[in-house]
Amino acid sequence: MSFKTWQRIVIKVGSALFAPNQNGCSSQYLLSIANFIVRCRLSGIQVVLVSSGSVGAGAHLFEESGEDNIVIKKAMAAAGQSEMMATWDRLFDFPTAQLLLTHGDLRNRDRYESIRNTIDTLLVNNILPIINENDAVTTDKLKVGDNDNLSAMVATAAKADSLIICSDIDGLFDANPHLNDQAKLLSDVYQINDDIYAMAGGATSSVGTGGMKTKIQAAEKAIAHGIDTFIVNGFKEQSFNSLLKDENPGTHFYPHKDPMHDGVHWMRHTTRAQGELIVSEDYEITANQLNDILDIDDLVSVKGNFSSGDTVLLRKHSGEKLAKVKTNYSSCLLNFIACSDNSSFSEELDKTDEPILSNQFIALMES
Numbered sequence: 400m401s402f403k404t405w406q407r408i409v410i411k412v413g414s415a416l417f418a419p420n421q422n423g424c425s426s427q428y429l430l431s432i433a434n435f436i437v438r439c440r441l442s443g444i445q446v447v448l449v450s451s452g453s454v455g456a457g458a459h460l461f462e463e464s465g466e467d468n469i470v471i472k473k474a475m476a477a478a479g480q481s482e483m484m485a486t487w488d489r490l491f492d493f494p495t496a497q498l499l500l501t502h503g504d505l506r507n508r509d510r511y512e513s514i515r516n517t518i519d520t521l522l523v524n525n526i527l528p529i530i531n532e533n534d535a536v537t538t539d540k541l542k543v544g545d546n547d548n549l550s551a552m553v554a555t556a557a558k559a560d561s562l563i564i565c566s567d568i569d570g571l572f573d574a575n576p577h578l579n580d581q582a583k584l585l586s587d588v589y590q591i592n593d594d595i596y597a598m599a600g601g602a603t604s605s606v607g608t609g610g611m612k613t614k615i616q617a618a619e620k621a622i623a624h625g626i627d628t629f630i631v632n633g634f635k636e637q638s639f640n641s642l643l644k645d646e647n648p649g650t651h652f653y654p655h656k657d658p659m660h661d662g663v664h665w666m667r668h669t670t671r672a673q674g675e676l677i678v679s680e681d682y683e684i685t686a687n688q689l690n691d692i693l694d695i696d697d698l699v700s701v702k703g704n705f706s707s708g709d710t711v712l713l714r715k716h717s718g719e720k721l722a723k724v725k726t727n728y729s730s731c732l733l734n735f736i737a738c739s740d741n742s743s744f745s746e747e748l749d750k751t752d753e754p755i756l757s758n759q760f761i762a763l764m765e766s
Protein backbone atom coordinates (compact mmCIF):
# COMPACT_ATOMS: atom_id res chain seq x y z
CA MET A 400 0.00 0.00 0.00
CA SER A 401 1.37 3.43 -0.89
CA PHE A 402 0.30 7.04 -1.44
CA LYS A 403 -0.89 6.12 -4.93
CA THR A 404 -3.26 3.47 -3.66
CA TRP A 405 -4.53 5.10 -0.45
CA GLN A 406 -8.23 5.81 -0.48
CA ARG A 407 -8.78 6.83 3.12
CA ILE A 408 -6.18 7.89 5.68
CA VAL A 409 -6.09 9.07 9.28
CA ILE A 410 -3.53 11.73 10.23
CA LYS A 411 -2.76 12.20 13.92
CA VAL A 412 -1.20 15.48 15.03
CA GLY A 413 0.58 15.62 18.41
CA SER A 414 0.28 18.48 20.91
CA ALA A 415 3.83 19.71 20.31
CA LEU A 416 2.86 20.56 16.73
CA PHE A 417 -0.35 22.30 17.65
CA ALA A 418 0.53 24.23 20.78
CA PRO A 419 4.33 24.01 21.01
CA ASN A 420 4.69 26.40 23.94
CA GLN A 421 1.44 25.70 25.82
CA ASN A 422 0.60 29.27 24.93
CA GLY A 423 -2.35 29.03 22.56
CA CYS A 424 -2.33 27.52 19.09
CA SER A 425 0.45 28.21 16.65
CA SER A 426 0.14 27.69 12.91
CA GLN A 427 3.94 27.40 12.63
CA TYR A 428 3.88 23.63 12.05
CA LEU A 429 0.27 23.29 11.00
CA LEU A 430 0.69 24.89 7.58
CA SER A 431 2.68 22.00 6.10
CA ILE A 432 0.26 19.47 7.64
CA ALA A 433 -2.72 21.38 6.25
CA ASN A 434 -1.00 21.53 2.86
CA PHE A 435 -0.48 17.75 2.97
CA ILE A 436 -4.16 17.23 3.80
CA VAL A 437 -5.16 19.47 0.88
CA ARG A 438 -2.86 17.64 -1.53
CA CYS A 439 -4.19 14.25 -0.40
CA ARG A 440 -7.75 15.42 -0.91
CA LEU A 441 -6.89 16.78 -4.38
CA SER A 442 -5.55 13.32 -5.22
CA GLY A 443 -8.89 11.81 -4.25
CA ILE A 444 -7.79 10.52 -0.83
CA GLN A 445 -10.30 10.91 2.00
CA VAL A 446 -8.69 12.30 5.14
CA VAL A 447 -9.65 12.08 8.82
CA LEU A 448 -7.70 14.25 11.25
CA VAL A 449 -7.10 13.30 14.89
CA SER A 450 -5.76 16.41 16.56
CA SER A 451 -4.23 16.72 20.02
CA GLY A 452 -3.53 20.07 21.60
CA SER A 453 -6.70 21.30 23.28
CA VAL A 454 -5.07 21.28 26.73
CA GLY A 455 -1.95 23.03 25.41
CA ALA A 456 -4.07 25.52 23.49
CA GLY A 457 -6.27 26.40 26.47
CA ALA A 458 -3.53 26.47 29.12
CA HIS A 459 -2.71 30.17 28.72
CA LEU A 460 -6.25 31.15 29.70
CA PHE A 461 -5.84 29.84 33.27
CA GLU A 462 -3.71 31.16 36.10
CA GLU A 463 -3.27 27.74 37.69
CA SER A 464 -1.28 24.95 36.03
CA GLY A 465 -3.25 21.86 34.97
CA GLU A 466 -0.36 19.51 35.79
CA ASP A 467 -1.72 18.30 39.12
CA ASN A 468 -5.25 19.54 38.82
CA ILE A 469 -7.51 17.45 36.64
CA VAL A 470 -10.46 19.88 36.99
CA ILE A 471 -8.34 22.73 35.59
CA LYS A 472 -7.00 20.45 32.86
CA LYS A 473 -10.51 19.55 31.72
CA ALA A 474 -11.45 23.23 31.64
CA MET A 475 -8.31 23.94 29.59
CA ALA A 476 -9.34 21.21 27.16
CA ALA A 477 -12.85 22.64 26.81
CA ALA A 478 -11.56 26.18 26.17
CA GLY A 479 -8.66 25.04 23.97
CA GLN A 480 -10.92 22.85 21.84
CA SER A 481 -12.79 25.89 20.44
CA GLU A 482 -9.48 27.51 19.64
CA MET A 483 -8.33 24.29 17.98
CA MET A 484 -11.33 24.09 15.67
CA ALA A 485 -11.07 27.80 14.80
CA THR A 486 -7.37 27.38 13.97
CA TRP A 487 -7.88 24.35 11.71
CA ASP A 488 -10.87 26.04 10.06
CA ARG A 489 -8.73 29.05 9.16
CA LEU A 490 -6.30 26.77 7.33
CA PHE A 491 -8.88 25.12 5.06
CA ASP A 492 -11.33 26.39 2.49
CA PHE A 493 -13.57 23.34 2.85
CA PRO A 494 -15.87 22.45 5.76
CA THR A 495 -14.69 20.62 8.85
CA ALA A 496 -16.65 18.74 11.52
CA GLN A 497 -15.78 18.20 15.17
CA LEU A 498 -16.13 14.77 16.82
CA LEU A 499 -15.25 14.44 20.49
CA LEU A 500 -15.07 10.82 21.62
CA THR A 501 -14.47 8.83 24.78
CA HIS A 502 -13.56 5.20 25.20
CA GLY A 503 -17.10 4.70 26.50
CA ASP A 504 -18.35 5.58 22.98
CA LEU A 505 -15.90 3.34 21.17
CA ARG A 506 -16.36 0.23 23.31
CA ASN A 507 -20.12 0.18 22.87
CA ARG A 508 -20.80 -1.54 19.54
CA ASP A 509 -23.91 0.51 18.69
CA ARG A 510 -22.11 3.79 19.36
CA TYR A 511 -19.05 2.50 17.51
CA GLU A 512 -21.20 1.78 14.44
CA SER A 513 -22.75 5.22 14.79
CA ILE A 514 -19.27 6.86 14.86
CA ARG A 515 -18.30 4.77 11.81
CA ASN A 516 -21.41 5.90 9.90
CA THR A 517 -20.94 9.56 10.85
CA ILE A 518 -17.30 9.59 9.69
CA ASP A 519 -18.30 7.84 6.48
CA THR A 520 -21.08 10.32 5.77
CA LEU A 521 -18.83 13.31 6.45
CA LEU A 522 -16.16 11.96 4.09
CA VAL A 523 -18.61 11.18 1.34
CA ASN A 524 -19.72 14.83 1.60
CA ASN A 525 -16.12 16.11 1.43
CA ILE A 526 -16.15 17.35 5.01
CA LEU A 527 -12.96 16.89 7.04
CA PRO A 528 -13.68 15.14 10.38
CA ILE A 529 -11.46 16.53 13.15
CA ILE A 530 -11.42 14.22 16.16
CA ASN A 531 -10.13 14.55 19.71
CA GLU A 532 -10.84 12.83 23.00
CA ASN A 533 -13.68 14.52 24.89
CA ASP A 534 -11.32 15.40 27.75
CA ALA A 535 -13.81 17.69 29.47
CA VAL A 536 -16.20 14.82 30.28
CA THR A 537 -13.99 11.74 30.58
CA THR A 538 -13.31 9.85 33.78
CA ASP A 539 -10.56 7.28 34.36
CA LYS A 540 -13.00 4.50 33.50
CA LEU A 541 -14.25 6.19 30.33
CA LYS A 542 -11.13 7.58 28.70
CA VAL A 543 -8.80 6.25 26.04
CA GLY A 544 -6.16 8.46 27.67
CA ASP A 545 -3.95 9.27 24.69
CA ASN A 546 -4.59 10.26 21.11
CA ASP A 547 -2.18 7.69 19.61
CA ASN A 548 -4.43 4.82 20.67
CA LEU A 549 -7.49 6.94 19.85
CA SER A 550 -6.18 7.52 16.31
CA ALA A 551 -5.76 3.76 15.79
CA MET A 552 -9.30 3.12 17.03
CA VAL A 553 -10.55 5.86 14.70
CA ALA A 554 -8.56 4.39 11.79
CA THR A 555 -10.17 0.99 12.30
CA ALA A 556 -13.63 2.49 12.78
CA ALA A 557 -13.12 4.53 9.58
CA LYS A 558 -11.73 1.48 7.76
CA ALA A 559 -8.72 3.55 6.72
CA ASP A 560 -5.83 2.19 4.62
CA SER A 561 -3.18 4.19 6.39
CA LEU A 562 -2.47 5.89 9.72
CA ILE A 563 0.13 8.67 9.80
CA ILE A 564 1.21 9.71 13.30
CA CYS A 565 2.89 13.14 13.18
CA SER A 566 5.11 13.64 16.18
CA ASP A 567 7.95 15.88 17.39
CA ILE A 568 10.59 13.30 16.44
CA ASP A 569 11.64 11.46 13.25
CA GLY A 570 10.12 8.11 14.24
CA LEU A 571 10.91 5.16 16.49
CA PHE A 572 14.54 4.96 17.57
CA ASP A 573 16.16 2.00 19.33
CA ALA A 574 16.27 4.23 22.44
CA ASN A 575 14.88 7.67 23.29
CA PRO A 576 17.19 10.09 21.41
CA HIS A 577 16.55 12.77 24.04
CA LEU A 578 18.22 10.51 26.57
CA ASN A 579 20.69 8.60 24.37
CA ASP A 580 22.62 10.38 21.61
CA GLN A 581 23.68 7.07 20.05
CA ALA A 582 20.04 6.12 19.32
CA LYS A 583 19.32 4.94 15.76
CA LEU A 584 16.12 5.39 13.75
CA LEU A 585 14.25 2.20 12.77
CA SER A 586 12.86 2.77 9.26
CA ASP A 587 10.93 -0.45 8.80
CA VAL A 588 9.14 -2.53 11.41
CA TYR A 589 7.61 -5.78 10.20
CA GLN A 590 6.60 -7.18 13.55
CA ILE A 591 5.78 -5.57 16.89
CA ASN A 592 7.12 -7.67 19.74
CA ASP A 593 8.56 -7.16 23.25
CA ASP A 594 11.89 -5.98 21.78
CA ILE A 595 10.10 -3.12 20.00
CA TYR A 596 8.20 -2.20 23.16
CA ALA A 597 11.45 -2.26 25.14
CA MET A 598 12.84 0.49 22.87
CA ALA A 599 9.87 2.78 23.41
CA GLY A 600 9.83 5.14 26.37
CA GLY A 601 7.33 7.70 27.61
CA ALA A 602 7.00 11.36 26.69
CA THR A 603 9.79 13.69 27.75
CA SER A 604 8.15 16.96 26.70
CA SER A 605 5.67 18.77 28.95
CA VAL A 606 2.95 18.69 26.26
CA GLY A 607 3.02 15.08 24.96
CA THR A 608 1.06 12.16 26.44
CA GLY A 609 2.35 8.60 26.24
CA GLY A 610 5.52 9.12 24.21
CA MET A 611 6.60 6.30 21.89
CA LYS A 612 4.96 3.56 23.97
CA THR A 613 1.42 4.63 23.03
CA LYS A 614 2.51 5.05 19.39
CA ILE A 615 3.66 1.42 19.31
CA GLN A 616 0.36 0.35 20.89
CA ALA A 617 -1.44 2.35 18.20
CA ALA A 618 0.67 0.82 15.43
CA GLU A 619 0.00 -2.68 16.81
CA LYS A 620 -3.75 -2.06 16.74
CA ALA A 621 -3.65 -0.55 13.25
CA ILE A 622 -1.45 -3.10 11.48
CA ALA A 623 -3.58 -5.96 12.89
CA HIS A 624 -6.48 -4.37 10.97
CA GLY A 625 -4.37 -4.21 7.79
CA ILE A 626 -3.61 -0.48 8.14
CA ASP A 627 -0.22 0.80 6.96
CA THR A 628 1.20 2.90 9.79
CA PHE A 629 3.87 5.62 9.84
CA ILE A 630 5.43 7.74 12.57
CA VAL A 631 6.84 10.90 11.00
CA ASN A 632 8.32 14.17 12.18
CA GLY A 633 5.59 16.80 11.85
CA PHE A 634 8.06 19.63 12.49
CA LYS A 635 9.62 18.94 9.07
CA GLU A 636 7.80 19.85 5.87
CA GLN A 637 10.07 17.36 4.14
CA SER A 638 8.27 14.48 5.89
CA PHE A 639 5.08 15.27 3.99
CA ASN A 640 6.85 15.81 0.67
CA SER A 641 8.42 12.37 1.10
CA LEU A 642 5.07 10.71 1.84
CA LEU A 643 3.65 12.30 -1.32
CA LYS A 644 6.58 10.82 -3.27
CA ASP A 645 5.93 7.37 -1.77
CA GLU A 646 9.07 7.58 0.33
CA ASN A 647 9.22 6.71 4.00
CA PRO A 648 10.40 9.72 6.03
CA GLY A 649 10.20 8.04 9.45
CA THR A 650 9.20 4.62 10.75
CA HIS A 651 6.94 2.44 8.66
CA PHE A 652 5.01 -0.35 10.39
CA TYR A 653 3.88 -2.90 7.83
CA PRO A 654 0.28 -4.18 7.99
CA HIS A 655 -0.57 -7.83 8.59
CA LYS A 656 -1.12 -9.69 5.33
CA ASP A 657 -4.04 -11.54 6.86
CA PRO A 658 -5.84 -8.85 8.93
CA MET A 659 -8.17 -9.72 11.79
CA HIS A 660 -11.89 -9.88 11.16
CA ASP A 661 -13.38 -6.48 12.07
CA GLY A 662 -15.52 -7.77 14.98
CA VAL A 663 -12.64 -9.77 16.47
CA HIS A 664 -10.34 -6.76 16.09
CA TRP A 665 -12.83 -4.52 17.86
CA MET A 666 -13.13 -7.00 20.72
CA ARG A 667 -9.38 -7.40 21.09
CA HIS A 668 -8.11 -3.87 20.45
CA THR A 669 -10.94 -1.47 21.28
CA THR A 670 -13.10 -2.94 24.03
CA ARG A 671 -12.07 -3.37 27.66
CA ALA A 672 -13.49 -6.09 29.92
CA GLN A 673 -15.90 -4.58 32.47
CA GLY A 674 -16.13 -7.79 34.51
CA GLU A 675 -15.38 -11.51 34.53
CA LEU A 676 -17.31 -14.73 34.10
CA ILE A 677 -15.67 -17.65 35.87
CA VAL A 678 -16.37 -20.96 34.17
CA SER A 679 -15.83 -24.60 35.16
CA GLU A 680 -12.38 -26.15 34.67
CA ASP A 681 -13.56 -28.55 31.93
CA TYR A 682 -15.16 -25.73 29.87
CA GLU A 683 -13.71 -25.32 26.38
CA ILE A 684 -14.13 -22.67 23.72
CA THR A 685 -13.06 -22.68 20.09
CA ALA A 686 -12.80 -19.94 17.49
CA ASN A 687 -15.51 -21.34 15.25
CA GLN A 688 -18.02 -22.16 17.95
CA LEU A 689 -21.36 -21.28 16.43
CA ASN A 690 -23.80 -22.50 19.05
CA ASP A 691 -24.37 -20.97 22.47
CA ILE A 692 -20.91 -20.22 23.77
CA LEU A 693 -21.81 -20.60 27.41
CA ASP A 694 -24.17 -23.04 29.01
CA ILE A 695 -25.60 -22.00 32.39
CA ASP A 696 -24.13 -25.14 33.96
CA ASP A 697 -20.63 -23.95 33.05
CA LEU A 698 -21.01 -20.61 34.80
CA VAL A 699 -19.41 -20.78 38.26
CA SER A 700 -19.42 -17.13 39.36
CA VAL A 701 -19.59 -13.52 38.18
CA LYS A 702 -17.19 -10.71 39.07
CA GLY A 703 -17.70 -6.97 38.64
CA ASN A 704 -20.66 -4.84 37.60
CA PHE A 705 -21.55 -4.74 33.95
CA SER A 706 -24.52 -4.18 31.73
CA SER A 707 -25.90 -6.14 28.83
CA GLY A 708 -23.79 -5.31 25.75
CA ASP A 709 -20.56 -4.87 27.76
CA THR A 710 -17.41 -6.90 27.19
CA VAL A 711 -16.42 -9.45 29.82
CA LEU A 712 -13.42 -11.69 30.33
CA LEU A 713 -14.14 -15.40 30.33
CA ARG A 714 -11.76 -17.28 32.58
CA LYS A 715 -11.38 -20.49 34.50
CA HIS A 716 -11.24 -20.59 38.29
CA SER A 717 -7.58 -21.63 37.99
CA GLY A 718 -6.91 -18.25 36.37
CA GLU A 719 -6.58 -19.32 32.71
CA LYS A 720 -7.94 -16.51 30.52
CA LEU A 721 -10.03 -17.86 27.65
CA ALA A 722 -11.60 -14.99 25.72
CA LYS A 723 -13.07 -11.50 25.68
CA VAL A 724 -16.76 -11.77 24.85
CA LYS A 725 -19.77 -9.46 24.53
CA THR A 726 -22.42 -10.41 27.09
CA ASN A 727 -26.13 -10.23 26.37
CA TYR A 728 -26.96 -10.22 30.11
CA SER A 729 -26.06 -7.88 32.95
CA SER A 730 -23.90 -8.96 35.93
CA CYS A 731 -26.99 -8.71 38.11
CA LEU A 732 -28.94 -11.25 36.08
CA LEU A 733 -25.93 -13.53 35.57
CA ASN A 734 -25.23 -13.49 39.32
CA PHE A 735 -28.77 -14.60 39.91
CA ILE A 736 -28.41 -17.35 37.29
CA ALA A 737 -25.06 -18.54 38.68
CA CYS A 738 -26.42 -18.76 42.23
CA SER A 739 -29.79 -20.21 41.29
CA ASP A 740 -30.54 -23.97 41.55
CA ASN A 741 -33.90 -23.28 40.04
CA SER A 742 -33.98 -25.63 37.07
CA SER A 743 -37.26 -24.21 35.75
CA PHE A 744 -35.53 -20.83 35.47
CA SER A 745 -32.78 -22.47 33.41
CA GLU A 746 -35.39 -23.99 31.15
CA GLU A 747 -37.03 -20.59 30.66
CA LEU A 748 -33.67 -19.07 29.79
CA ASP A 749 -32.97 -21.87 27.32
CA LYS A 750 -36.15 -20.91 25.49
CA THR A 751 -35.08 -17.31 24.90
CA ASP A 752 -33.50 -16.43 21.55
CA GLU A 753 -30.66 -14.56 23.12
CA PRO A 754 -27.64 -16.67 24.14
CA ILE A 755 -25.81 -15.53 27.31
CA LEU A 756 -22.81 -14.48 25.26
CA SER A 757 -22.80 -13.09 21.75
CA ASN A 758 -21.14 -15.50 19.36
CA GLN A 759 -20.45 -12.66 16.91
CA PHE A 760 -18.19 -10.64 19.16
CA ILE A 761 -15.57 -12.85 20.64
CA ALA A 762 -11.77 -12.67 20.77
CA LEU A 763 -9.92 -15.72 22.02
CA MET A 764 -6.87 -15.04 24.16
CA GLU A 765 -3.59 -15.46 22.35
CA SER A 766 -1.58 -18.33 23.77
Ligand SMILES: Nc1ncnc2c1ncn2[C@@H]1O[C@H](COP(=O)(O)OP(=O)(O)O)[C@@H](O)[C@H]1O
Binds near residue numbers: 412451566598602
Ligand atom coordinates in the same frame (compact mmCIF):
# COMPACT_ATOMS: atom_id res chain seq x y z
N1 LIG B 1 12.51 4.96 21.35
C1 LIG B 1 12.07 6.21 21.17
N2 LIG B 1 12.18 6.77 19.95
C2 LIG B 1 11.72 8.05 19.73
N3 LIG B 1 11.13 8.80 20.70
C3 LIG B 1 10.98 8.28 21.93
C4 LIG B 1 11.45 6.95 22.22
N4 LIG B 1 11.15 6.68 23.51
C5 LIG B 1 10.54 7.76 24.01
N5 LIG B 1 10.43 8.73 23.08
C6 LIG B 1 9.81 10.05 23.32
O1 LIG B 1 8.56 10.13 22.65
C7 LIG B 1 8.34 11.51 22.32
C8 LIG B 1 7.18 11.64 21.34
O2 LIG B 1 5.97 11.36 22.01
P1 LIG B 1 5.04 12.51 22.66
O3 LIG B 1 5.88 13.41 23.51
O4 LIG B 1 3.87 11.83 23.29
O5 LIG B 1 4.64 13.34 21.39
P2 LIG B 1 3.27 13.58 20.60
O6 LIG B 1 2.74 14.85 21.16
O7 LIG B 1 3.72 13.68 19.19
O8 LIG B 1 2.36 12.42 20.84
C9 LIG B 1 9.70 11.90 21.80
O9 LIG B 1 9.88 13.30 21.77
C10 LIG B 1 10.63 11.23 22.80
O10 LIG B 1 10.90 12.06 23.90
Ligand SMILES: N[C@@H](CCC(=O)OP(=O)(O)O)C(=O)O
Binds near residue numbers: 414452476547610
Ligand atom coordinates in the same frame (compact mmCIF):
# COMPACT_ATOMS: atom_id res chain seq x y z
N1 LIG C 1 -6.67 15.11 24.19
C1 LIG C 1 -5.45 15.82 24.58
C2 LIG C 1 -4.22 15.21 23.92
C3 LIG C 1 -3.77 13.92 24.53
C4 LIG C 1 -2.57 13.35 23.79
O1 LIG C 1 -2.49 12.14 23.56
O2 LIG C 1 -1.60 14.23 23.42
P1 LIG C 1 -0.39 13.87 22.42
O3 LIG C 1 0.53 12.87 23.09
O4 LIG C 1 0.32 15.15 22.19
O5 LIG C 1 -0.97 13.29 21.17
C5 LIG C 1 -5.51 17.28 24.10
O6 LIG C 1 -6.18 17.59 23.12
O7 LIG C 1 -4.82 18.11 24.71
